[in-house]
Amino acid sequence: MSVTIKDVAKRAGVSPSTVSRVLSNHPRISHATSEKVRAIMEDMGYHPNIMAKSLVSKTTQSLGVILPKPAEELFLNTFFMELIRGIVAQANRNGYDVVLSSGSSEQEEVDAVSRLVYGGRIDGAILLYSRKNDPVVDFLSRNQFPAVLVGRSEQHSNMITVDTDNIQAAADATRHLIQMGHRRIGFVSGPPELVVSLDRMEGFKRALQEAGLEYRKDWIVEGEFLQESGYRAMSFFMNLPERPTALVVVDDMVSFGILRGLHELGYRVPEDVAIVSFNNIALSELSTPPLTSIDIGIYHLGYTASQALIQAIQDKNKNGAAIHHQRHIVPHRLVLRESSMFSPSTPK
């Protein structure tokens, strides 16, 4: 029922092709007709039919975002939402729509993605997780389909990734504590199978060595990205004969667990133990005391992923160039709050 390019053409007394060219700002259209046609389009309320356009142009102007399975963890939920917002904002700005997809099993996921890809519904895809050996990554890589992975992965050489420089970030966090005068610093890490845990640990180590401080393996504790892990790490450190005066903590949630534990035992933060952690979630400024944290710019991460994907799609369409590996780094920044605002008096 809606008004088509032909209707406009008829009323303007020109051919459909002309109208189409007006739409795409073809250089060889006279200013006069262009004006006239535009006026009529406006008047008739013409809107191009995206499906028809896609059919012939073989491009859909939309990006697929593959959601990971339900995440129980609060942090992940806010993380993904922020990420998606960044992706959508940038996509829309470039005239792309975003199609969401998810599956409850791995097989379902692959099926859903292949339906989108082979069915020609999306021009590129963004993956929001980085399981090792992911079948969806395999699939996209095999098909030379433009795709961006948020996170780090060595799985395939032709993947575009967007990530935080976690080594740098951890080094920054650690240097801050050193600058505040701390000489005995512990590290609370995440699951050792995650690249992010390892990278942050590495950055911590480097900053220590760079400052000529000893890297003590017995002051490293591993755990999950959960409050309980923090609580446990806290007990561990507090029962040590010789204790660190400051901690670098792999995630804010974990820090909350530490804060709670220290408070229960009557220790003060930052006077007894100073804390710096990562991710700067919204809650970080509301805790007692507010947490010094590395903001990893989640929105920006999504934004960059979107940007990189669109670029890749356009490169492919233009040059037919194969996708080759790229790594985009999104800058982080240290947000100073009370939890690290204390210099231990003991010099040296």
Add this chain to the structure above:
Amino acid sequence: MSVTIKDVAKRAGVSPSTVSRVLSNHPRISHATSEKVRAIMEDMGYHPNIMAKSLVSKTTQSLGVILPKPAEELFLNTFFMELIRGIVAQANRNGYDVVLSSGSSEQEEVDAVSRLVYGGRIDGAILLYSRKNDPVVDFLSRNQFPAVLVGRSEQHSNMITVDTDNIQAAADATRHLIQMGHRRIGFVSGPPELVVSLDRMEGFKRALQEAGLEYRKDWIVEGEFLQESGYRAMSFFMNLPERPTALVVVDDMVSFGILRGLHELGYRVPEDVAIVSFNNIALSELSTPPLTSIDIGIYHLGYTASQALIQAIQDKNKNGAAIHHQRHIVPHRLVLRESSMFSPSTPK
């Protein structure tokens, strides 16, 4: 380059129409051809082109989800993510894709939506907010476009809405406290311009009256959905000559503020003040003490919205029926935790 229905047809020695009918399980296709064609499709790796299909069938098998503007509040972020997950899960299960859209200004929002609607990219839309007098709602309603609003709205008569029964929920929360033996109960509300605040207050009032307890206006405090509001409400109540023994709190975040304040002043929860609140966010079970809270089933809310929209779309396609108002209620449930697990000793 990819394999089309014609390729399959040729190789199977049948006409394209036959292949198409096999695909749609047309009743008048013989079992033999069906089998043969299916085998060939499998073998050749055929995937139907969604765009072509949409073009002729005038149905896109996708739903639009209109994101609200950036929400700074933590709760909203986790809320939306959970909601989206519910929407996507149910949509995918019914063979629908989900297209996300957002705009940074109101005008942009309307533009984006009208592009999706008029451009024939989506079959229906889900709105995730309920500002009063929303132009997007206006637009959709004017166009008789299938749409579902998550939340309550009296703006238009032909809207389908999905919501929690907040009056019931608040009554349930209040009854629980009464049952625990509380007779002096206060209420910490949200912004009075939000329907949700008013509804919860109404439910609170009803439960009191039903139990023959006095509804005291001076035991009602209004605020935001933020920790600080809770802190302020706490000071207010604690400075009263005659104090409630329990509080019904409009949101978990607000409760956290109250908990923090009470802890600072040395009061115990639930012994000195019992607390019940709403939304049951992931953090609620991690606070000290864990919060008794009304779980409003956010995932389920999204799931239901998706379901209702798909139903509306199909009804419209079949009967050409106009959209008429519906209100779907998603059940809530009271999750009991420590913050309300105490019966005041004073009988009567």
Add this chain to the structure above:
DNA sequence: CCTTTTTGTTAAAACGTTTGCACAAATCAT
């Protein structure tokens, strides 16, 4: 002034489906 180039427009094919209509073959009713 005639040839060449540029400018503005159009007709028609193509994109990959679905579907109404037609029609032959097979099945059924009598």
Add this chain to the structure above:
DNA sequence: ATGATTTGTGCAAACGTTTTAACAAAAAGG
């Protein structure tokens, strides 16, 4: 056996665009 119905398949039009090739008119070049 004959006509009526059912079953299985194919033809061709349609969906709303884009785009190639063609061409007339206008402008430029000599």
